[in-house]
Amino acid sequence: MIEPPGPRYAVQMINIEKYFGLVCALKNVTFDVGRNEIVGLIGDNGAGKSTLVKILTGVFPPTNGQMVVAGRQVNFKTYNVKQAHAHGVETVYQDRSLGEKQVLWRNFFVGREILRPFGFIDVKKEKAIADEIMVNTIGFRGKGITADSKVSKLSGGERQGVAIGRAMHFEAELIILDEPTVALSLKEVRKVLNFVHKIKEDGKACMYISHDIQDVYEISDRFIIMDRGEIVASIAKQDITLKALDDFLLEYAHGLKDKEA
Numbered sequence: 001m002i003e004p005p006g007p008r009y010a011v012q013m014i015n016i017e018k019y020f021g022l023v024c025a026l027k028n029v030t031f032d033v034g035r036n037e038i039v040g041l042i043g044d045n046g047a048g049k050s051t052l053v054k055i056l057t058g059v060f061p062p063t064n065g066q067m068v069v070a071g072r073q074v075n076f077k078t079y080n081v082k083q084a085h086a087h088g089v090e091t092v093y094q095d096r097s098l099g100e101k102q103v104l105w106r107n108f109f110v111g112r113e114i115l116r117p118f119g120f121i122d123v124k125k126e127k128a129i130a131d132e133i134m135v136n137t138i139g140f141r142g143k144g145i146t147a148d149s150k151v152s153k154l155s156g157g158e159r160q161g162v163a164i165g166r167a168m169h170f171e172a173e174l175i176i177l178d179e180p181t182v183a184l185s186l187k188e189v190r191k192v193l194n195f196v197h198k199i200k201e202d203g204k205a206c207m208y209i210s211h212d213i214q215d216v217y218e219i220s221d222r223f224i225i226m227d228r229g230e231i232v233a234s235i236a237k238q239d240i241t242l243k244a245l246d247d248f249l250l251e252y253a254h255g256l257k258d259k260e261a
């Protein structure tokens with residue numbers, strides 16, 4: 001296969017370390033995510049997954065280490081959430097990602113409004129684009145949801161879909177989902193998983209964090225496993241069955257890997 005032009009990786013982290021006071025939350029974290037790769041990040045509570053995501057998305061800098069996003073070296077002195085957006089890194093949180101009282105089309109463009117020459121918001125254009133995203137990017141057809149629907153009327157899965165659709169519209173190269181299915185019904189979870197399949201089809205990258213191994217297994221190309229702040233394995237899906245992955249994780253959960261060392 002001929003490689004398309006442009007950077008090969010959506011992100012590379014090199015020897016990232018994060019201390020909270022004396023607590024070491026991340027140690028020697030080195031990994032990459034390919035530009036069209038879906039990576040499942042797995043690990044027990046407190047393993048450091050969300051901390052890693054926060055560094056990636058510009059919430060806070062690491063104590064040490066380097067990061068390259070879409071081929072560009074990140075300067076942590078200036079890197080923040082806004083710059084992460086500019087670099088094509090977007091994240092979707094369970095609740096906070098969408099303004100409840102807003103109508104959908106407004107919500108799509110918060111902070112990135114399309115303006116007409118005199119500085120007024122171009123409502124017509126924003127609505128048309130919101131409609132287009134809903135039908136083509138996230139596949140809402142009919143079902144009574146329009147660009148004028150209130151966010152509060154949407155189900156959990158639909159909200160995740162809107163947030164993902166927004167990230168896709170603004171051409172996110174890497175979409176990070178940190179437990180996007182917590183508190184969703186099975187049907188809603190299915191929607192979120194389908195959105196992730198769509199990210200893959202669209203040629204973009206995704207980092208997916210969930211405690212549901214079956215879900216992670218379905219959508220990922222590769223699994224990165226964390227244990228107490230360190231990356232302990234990176235396994236391609238083709239090299240492991242769901243059962244074997246589950247057993248592997250159980251061994252860590254029971255501390256068997258410690259005894260081996």
Ligand SMILES: Nc1ncnc2c1ncn2[C@@H]1O[C@H](COP(=O)(O)OP(=O)(O)OP(=O)(O)O)[C@@H](O)[C@H]1O
Nearest residue numbers: 020023024025043044045046047048049050051052
């Ligand atoms: N702001 C903070 N201040 C101090 N310690 C923190 C802070 N954020 C995280 N930690 C600690 O860093 C470690 C990693 O936490 P993190 O939230 O990254 O884990 P996680 O893998 O996302 O876990 P979970 O699966 O429960 O979401 C934990 O020991 C946690 O207590």
Ligand SMILES: [Mg+2]
Nearest residue numbers: 049050051178
């Ligand atoms: Mg977490």
